[in-house]
Amino acid sequence: MKKPIGIILPILILIAWEIAAQAINNQFILPKLETVIPVLLHPTVDILGTGSLLHNALVSLERVGAGFLVALVIAIPLGVGMGWSRRLEAFADTTVQLFRPIPPLAWGPLAIAWFSVGLSSMVFIIFLGAFFPILLNTIDGVKSIKRTWVEVAQTLGATERQILGKVVLPGAAPTIWTGLRVGFGIAWMCVIAAEWLPGTTSGLGYLTLYAYNFGQMQYIIAGMISIGIIGIAFDILFRWVEDRWFAWRGLER
């Protein structure tokens, strides 16, 4: 939050929520604040036999981590290649543009058919969510490298491999990092929905859906708040690294 003024509206929303919850007085539609807060304050307590909030959060994070890692390992080299070589870009760009608009979740049924229920199909969906932002930012980052950076390296005798490793990759790193940040955000959204796929038995997404079957709205909202907090925490982490490592991007004149 940039200014203290930003805190006013969330507080008002909390107050409005509580007033509305008291007025409606129906736990199935809007649980009261005092039933949600204890759930958040005790993240290690088991919920309806599915494990604790913390346990499910870690399970979800593990899946995101796996899908994100696969996406990163494929998207960055491919993106560097496509940004560097016009021929490779011409070859692959149409395909990328065709697949990009398909929402990762639309792959759900296919994912289950190919990988059966469980970790692999979820990782596949998360991979798709993270892949495109990382790829497109990497291509963009490589293309926006200053030409003189490359030419200096050429005149100093660098090989193409050295130019890619010592000039192109570090020069594009800030933009690639932005891609990783955006990609992680989308991956995190994807994991929640992927955990709604049949056959899942853990994770924050699963927890919220499972709680719905029991009409336990306070767990749903506590789960949603946890999802939000974890999402923000990672975004802050990514930005913090960006400020430390890539300060040169903003300071370059």
Next chain:
Amino acid sequence: MKLAIRGLSKVFVTGTGEQVPALDGIDLTVEDEEFLCILGPSGCGKTTLLRIIAGLDSPTAGSITVDGEALSGPSRRIAMIFQEYSLYPWRTVLENVAFGPEVLGKDREERRATGRKYLDLVGLSSFEKSFPYELSGGMRQRVAVARALATDPAVLLMDEPFGALDAQTRNLMQTELQEIWKKTQKTILFVTHSVDEAVFLADRIVVLTPRPGRVREILSVKKCPHPRDRTCSDFVEIRRHVLDLIAGGSAD
């Protein structure tokens, strides 16, 4: 090391297929340890000429030989300094200067020692841990000079390296470049559109015509001893002659 340029021409083809001649039949011999300025109006192809010598562009016709050996592509014996700031902003000053030795496979100790040696030469020893964005424009160009020197090339190509600097810094840099040139005994090809800069720095000045660039005249400034006094009569006379040449050129 002697650089010979024979019948060098360059024709650019635009997106619409139109042919634009940039250089036309350039003949030029650069002597060992010579400071040669290439002077001409904007668009006369002087930057193109430098880029071709650096191996970054290829000529349409003609040849370049170094000590009789034909040149194709970038050569370790030739380094280039660009007008715009070309330092790597993610590297410290020392890491920038040590870039050349690094890509040539020198070990860490050796390339740091080489880097320090050339940083010392340009008077920036105390800034080795700084990043480029922490330096002024003049200091950054000095780092770029040190980086180009660190691979010990025989020829330095400089493309309007002081063009973006204020007048005072520019004069200071010209004096420093003179000293560096004397210390390192490099052959320097210096492109500029400033007559004053060319007359102050050069042994010889090559004046190019407007596009397509041809050699209009090559004149010697050797009768003015270094360091040059911009107000001495020889300096003023050569300066006026060059200005007349350029004024005549654009009237064609």
